Amino acid sequence: MHELPVINTILNIVLDRARENRVTEIKTIFLKIGALSDLEEEWMQRYFAYLSRGTPAASARLAIERTPARVQCRTCGHCFELDLQSSETETCQSCGHNTYALVSGTGYYLESIEAVEPGQPS
Ligand SMILES: [Zn+2]
Structure with missing residues (x-):
């Protein structure tokens, strides 16, 4: 609604x-x-x-x-797009960590x- x-x-x-x-x-x-x-x-x-x-x-x-959807890595600040079709947990392409905050x-x-x-x- x-x-x-x-x-x-x-x-x-x-x-x-x-x-x-x-x-x-x-x-x-x-x-x-x-x-x-x-x-x-x-x-x-x-x-x-x-x-x-x-x-x-x-x-x-x-x-x-x-x-x-764009996220920013909490560890290094790198921004990247989330692949929503992927079943695997996305990791930061820059540092490899997987904790990030949603940007948009x-x-x-x-x-x-x-x-x-x-x-x-x-
Ligand atoms: Zn990172």
């Missing part, structure tokens, strides 16, 4: 930017979601379709890309918005 407030927030940002740029129709909304985020794309699409009705984003496509991978962010140019045949 927490996809709903997230989509609401994103849609508000998108509509604000559309107003600022006098955009009347939004084509694509590019979102990035961390690999460890529990936001589910299916629900995001459904809530988006529901909340965007009657707005310039009503026919927009939600393009969601998963970004890798749980959040989401709005990368860009593609608008339909006024007067362009769609």
Whole structure:
């Protein structure tokens, strides 16, 4: 259920930017979601379709890309990406220790918005 407030927030940002740029129709909304985020794309699409009705984003496509989880080694400070498909415990490529802190991978962010140019045949 927490996809709903997230989509609401994103849609508000998108509509604000559309107003600022006098955009009347939004084509694509590019979102990035961390690999460890529990936001589910299916629900995001459904809530988006529901909340965007009657707005310039009503026919927009939600393009969601998963970004890798990044961690920082607690021993040497080296940053690397976690391979979530791997069943083995990841170790630092620099010093070989396996204690690390999560740097990114749980959040989401709005990368860009593609608008339909006024007067362009769609
Ligand atoms: Zn290390």
